[in-house]
Every structure is written in C-alpha cells, then in structure tokens.
Amino acid sequence: MLTEIILNNQEWYVIRDFIYKSTGLYFSDDKKSYIQKRLKIAMDNLQIANFWEYLKRIETDKSALNKLLELITTNETYFFRDIPQLDMFSKDVLPELLIRKANKGDFRLKIWSAGCSTGEEAYTIAIILKERLEYFDDWNIEILGTDISERVLKFAQEAVYIPRSLKDVPEYIKLKYFEYNPADKMYKLKDEIKRLVVFRYLNLYDESKMKLMRNYDVIFCRNVLIYFDEESRRKVVEYFYDALNPGGYIFLGHSESILRITKAFEIVYFDNNIAFRKPIN
Structure with a gap:
C-alpha cells in the first residue's frame, strides 16, 4: 500500500482534466490535496502503485473509474431536504x-x-x-x-436508512411509509x-x-x-x-x-x- 500520493503538476493536470472530460466534474487547484487522498485509496484498492498505470486502468475500465468517482463525490442527503x-x-x-x-x-x-x-x-x-x-x-x-x-x-x-436520514420526516409519515427495526435501529x-x-x-x-x-x-x-x-x-x-x-x-x-x-x-x-x-x- 502507498504511504501517500504527491502528484506533480503534470500528473495533477492530467488526472483533473481526465475527470473533467469524462464527467464534467471540475476540481480547482485548491482541491489537489483532497483528490490526492482519494486517489491513494483508489490505487490501494486496486494494488496499483504507479500513477500512469492507474490512469491507464481508469481510461479502459469503467468500473475502476466509477470507484474513483464514488470517492471524490459527496453523497450527503436526507428525506424532505429543503x-x-x-x-x-x-x-x-x-x-x-x-x-x-x-x-x-x-x-x-x-x-x-x-x-x-x-x-x-x-x-x-x-x-x-x-x-x-x-x-x-x-x-x-x-x-x-x-x-x-x-x-x-x-x-x-x-x-434501508439510518435515523439521521429521516430527521426531517414528519412522524406520521414515518409511521405510514416506513418499518422501524429496533434491533439494528434502521428504517425500511x-x-x-x-x-x-x-x-x-x-x-x-x-x-x-x-x-x-x-x-x-x-x-x-x-x-x-x-x-x-x-x-x-x-x-x-x-x-x-x-x-x-x-x-x-x-x-x-x-x-x-x-x-x-x-x-x-x-x-x-x-x-x-x-x-x-x-x-x-
């Protein structure tokens, strides 16, 4: 496993531009440290230590690219948001x-x-x-x-959701449309x-x-x-x-x-x- 990843300027621009061209997601230079940390996890999971080898992998393997995208995007949400x-x-x-x-x-x-x-x-x-x-x-x-x-x-x-996902759900809606399992404290x-x-x-x-x-x-x-x-x-x-x-x-x-x-x-x-x-x- 890699101890850390430090991208040089060429590597940073290559991976940033690849993500952008593939998905439209844009990461400015101040997100470089954030991307490096997520990149390390993705490369460790595939047991790939070389950046260029990893780049070739995500260019040809949709599953590998999806795994990276899951790491770099935020999925925080909940019921009845806004x-x-x-x-x-x-x-x-x-x-x-x-x-x-x-x-x-x-x-x-x-x-x-x-x-x-x-x-x-x-x-x-x-x-x-x-x-x-x-x-x-x-x-x-x-x-x-x-x-x-x-x-x-x-x-x-x-x-199946944790209680926090239902924090803004009216009580009658919980009772009407969800089943609560007290064993694992989850709502189905x-x-x-x-x-x-x-x-x-x-x-x-x-x-x-x-x-x-x-x-x-x-x-x-x-x-x-x-x-x-x-x-x-x-x-x-x-x-x-x-x-x-x-x-x-x-x-x-x-x-x-x-x-x-x-x-x-x-x-x-x-x-x-x-x-x-x-x-x-």
Missing part, C-alpha cells in the same frame, strides 16, 4: 402542472431526480405524490432516480413507495445518453451542479431543458441559480415563491 422548496413543489407547482395536463387529457407524469445519491430525494417525491394526489391511481406516474455512482444506486434500491421503506421509483446509472455529461432523456414534467437536480464548472454546468442544463416537456419545471439547490446559467427558463410566481419553467409555447 422543506420550503418541497412545499412549493407540493402545494403550488404540482397542482398547476396536474390541472394543465389533465385539461389536455394527458394523465402521464414523469419526474426525474438527477444525481439522486442514495435515493432519499426520489422517494420523498414519491411520498409527496402519494399524499397529494387524491386520484393517484388515475395517473401513469414515472419517477426516475439517476446517479453516477453504482454503489449509491444499489443502496437506494435497498431503501415500504414497498408501496419503493415500487414507484426506478433507479439507474447515468453520467449527466454523457451527451448520447442525455439526448435519450425526454418528456419529463419535473426535474430535480439539487446540489449537483456545484461540482461542475461554468461551461459544463451550462451544457448539462441545456440537456435538462431538452428533456423537459413544454411547461415542465426544474428545481436546483438553494445555493444554485438557474438565472446564472441560462435565460431559457421563465419565472413563475406563486405567492412569495418563484419557480422556473420551460416556456409552454
């Missing part, structure tokens, strides 16, 4: 969207959680829909969660919510795959674009725009602003809240 935004989705955006679609005789609803991590966001959306839609069974609902980490996707599919999501969500691997920077993402009514991509630089951020948001139906909505993290990225979306006002929508016409 409640004010979810309230706007539930009480303002969702009714407007459903009425508009129903008036056209369209009872299909497609929602995409991009960068879904361990699944809490996608499952939160499923719970909200289950609670808010009076005629739930009349709708053909698709909720998709995608992530670049196969490890977190597996975790999401298992849907019930099947009626689990079966509403499909998870799959997706690199948001993969143009060929992103062009297949179409006809979504709502996209959640919260606290994901902070890992991208301005150019790749704009590119991914363009993919999102194309993936949305006219009149579809996009939600970013509270520290992210769609207006800094593109002017293509229109602002929709709901009382004291604003949402961003792809123009209907």
Whole structure:
C-alpha cells in the first residue's frame, strides 16, 4: 500500500482534466490535496502503485473509474431536504402542472431526480405524490432516480436508512411509509413507495445518453451542479431543458441559480415563491 500520493503538476493536470472530460466534474487547484487522498485509496484498492498505470486502468475500465468517482463525490442527503422548496413543489407547482395536463387529457407524469445519491430525494417525491394526489391511481406516474455512482444506486434500491436520514420526516409519515427495526435501529421503506421509483446509472455529461432523456414534467437536480464548472454546468442544463416537456419545471439547490446559467427558463410566481419553467409555447 502507498504511504501517500504527491502528484506533480503534470500528473495533477492530467488526472483533473481526465475527470473533467469524462464527467464534467471540475476540481480547482485548491482541491489537489483532497483528490490526492482519494486517489491513494483508489490505487490501494486496486494494488496499483504507479500513477500512469492507474490512469491507464481508469481510461479502459469503467468500473475502476466509477470507484474513483464514488470517492471524490459527496453523497450527503436526507428525506424532505429543503422543506420550503418541497412545499412549493407540493402545494403550488404540482397542482398547476396536474390541472394543465389533465385539461389536455394527458394523465402521464414523469419526474426525474438527477444525481439522486442514495435515493432519499426520489422517494420523498414519491411520498409527496402519494399524499397529494387524491386520484393517484388515475395517473401513469414515472419517477426516475439517476446517479453516477453504482454503489449509491444499489443502496437506494435497498431503501434501508439510518435515523439521521429521516430527521426531517414528519412522524406520521414515518409511521405510514416506513418499518422501524429496533434491533439494528434502521428504517425500511415500504414497498408501496419503493415500487414507484426506478433507479439507474447515468453520467449527466454523457451527451448520447442525455439526448435519450425526454418528456419529463419535473426535474430535480439539487446540489449537483456545484461540482461542475461554468461551461459544463451550462451544457448539462441545456440537456435538462431538452428533456423537459413544454411547461415542465426544474428545481436546483438553494445555493444554485438557474438565472446564472441560462435565460431559457421563465419565472413563475406563486405567492412569495418563484419557480422556473420551460416556456409552454
């Protein structure tokens, strides 16, 4: 095992640029120490001591690259994260969207959680829909969660969570949709919510795959674009725009602003809240 990794300038720029070209994730020079530490773990796991040998490995082995990406990205999330935004989705955006679609005789609803991590966001959306839609069974609902980490996707599919993941979940929701196991102090999501969500691997920077993402009514991509630089951020948001139906909505993290990225979306006002929508016409 390596005691540590110290990248020279050439190695640092090569690995940084490779990650960027592969995923759109950009790491500035002040992240060099952070990447070195994660790189050491990845190389130790493969028992590779030479940087250039490791680089060749991740260039040709998707699994090895995915393992590195899992180490360098943060997957911290929890149920009902950013409640004010979810309230706007539930009480303002969702009714407007459903009425508009129903008036056209369209009872299909497609929602995409991009960068879904361990699944809490996608499952939160499923719970909200289950609670808010009076005629739930009349709708053909698709909720998709995608992530670049196969490890977190597996975790999401298992849907077993520590108490901290439910710290913002109302007690009645816990009782209604989760089973608590006092032996291991874990919460298991019930099947009626689990079966509403499909998870799959997706690199948001993969143009060929992103062009297949179409006809979504709502996209959640919260606290994901902070890992991208301005150019790749704009590119991914363009993919999102194309993936949305006219009149579809996009939600970013509270520290992210769609207006800094593109002017293509229109602002929709709901009382004291604003949402961003792809123009209907």
